[in-house]
Amino acid sequence: xxxxxxxxRIKELKKKRxxxxxAHYYSxxxxxDVADFVGDSLGLSQEAVRQGADVIVFCGxxxxxxSAAILCPDKxxxxxxxxxxxxxxxxxxxxxxxxxxxMHPDALVVCYVNSSxxxxxxxxxxCTSANAxxxxxxxxxxxxxxxxxxxLAAYVATHTDKKIIPWEGHCPTHHQVLREDVLRxxxxxxxxxxxxxxxxxxxxxxxAEKVASTRGMIxxxxxxxxxxxxxxxxxxxxxxxxxxxxxxxxxxxxxxxCCPSMKMVNLENLLxxxxxxxxxxxxxxxxxxxxxxxLDRMLAVKIxx
Ligand code: 13P
Ligand code: SF4
Numbered sequence: 001x002x003x004x005x006x007x008x009r010i011k012e013l014k015k016k017r018x019x020x021x022x023a024h025y026y027s028x029x030x031x032x033d034v035a036d037f038v039g040d041s042l043g044l045s046q047e048a049v050r051q052g053a054d055v056i057v058f059c060g061x062x063x064x065x066x067s068a069a070i071l072c073p074d075k076x077x078x079x080x081x082x083x084x085x086x087x088x089x090x091x092x093x094x095x096x097x098x099x100x101x102x103m104h105p106d107a108l109v110v111c112y113v114n115s116s117x118x119x120x121x122x123x124x125x126x127c128t129s130a131n132a133x134x135x136x137x138x139x140x141x142x143x144x145x146x147x148x149x150x151x152l153a154a155y156v157a158t159h160t161d162k163k164i165i166p167w168e169g170h171c172p173t174h175h176q177v178l179r180e181d182v183l184r185x186x187x188x189x190x191x192x193x194x195x196x197x198x199x200x201x202x203x204x205x206x207x208a209e210k211v212a213s214t215r216g217m218i219x220x221x222x223x224x225x226x227x228x229x230x231x232x233x234x235x236x237x238x239x240x241x242x243x244x245x246x247x248x249x250x251x252x253x254x255x256x257x258c259c260p261s262m263k264m265v266n267l268e269n270l271l272x273x274x275x276x277x278x279x280x281x282x283x284x285x286x287x288x289x290x291x292x293x294x295l296d297r298m299l300a301v302k303i304x305x
Contacts, residue, residue, distance in 0.1 A: 049072065053075065080265045104165055111123035134302075177254060182207045186230065194209055194232060
């Protein structure tokens, strides 16, 4: 089937199913273009709650679909590619987290949304890259266990007086970006500002003019006086950057800054998903209720966006 026909069929089925398509900025460009809403993890969670549709088709990875299913139990959440996991989310496990909690009984657990529903259920509150600092600083505790991203934990630690106890996880896509990559790109593009995602290593973030979530990077690039940017995150963001700031130039930090899981959803499996109503994301009730408390606490934290 040609792309135009695929898009037409997706739009027809979307209407028939009363469905809405949500996509993360790391999705394939053609998937972002057919989506009703494209955003960062915080924006996508907020949008899932806001939407009146019966069906949410999530173009992203498993934890994103799970978050929507936790927040919207009355809606059917579809993930076109059920095997699209997140390597960082897979680095955390419940027995290990329980052990850490036992070792630090006074600490509250903050869990990055890039985690399984079971890890969320073990946590006091969730956060995203857009609100991690505000979430941690909102807590009535001096010690915080931060799971699963050690890089985001280190970034938060530089913006709080609380003691941060990190889980030893990381995002392979962001962690492989090295200081040398940034220095090389800065040499090639001396006029460009370096904008980076807080999942990058601390020594990489030190070189950044701006550290922010994917949405925060777009907002910054639009408002900055700079005309060129080196983009320190997954390269899918460049499609959205060019759409919102077409007059500016964006250079991907490295040809390896690609998350294979985020590219698994394409127009073909998106259409099949809507045709066959598959794959439905489900979370067992006992896990869902506890995980929802952690997500609801996060959504109640006010941030400036
Ligand atoms: P944000 O879009 O929330 O910044 O998250 C990035 C990410 O890693 C999603 O997988
Ligand atoms: Fe997970 Fe990293 Fe891929 Fe985001 S970019 S989905 S954190 S592996």
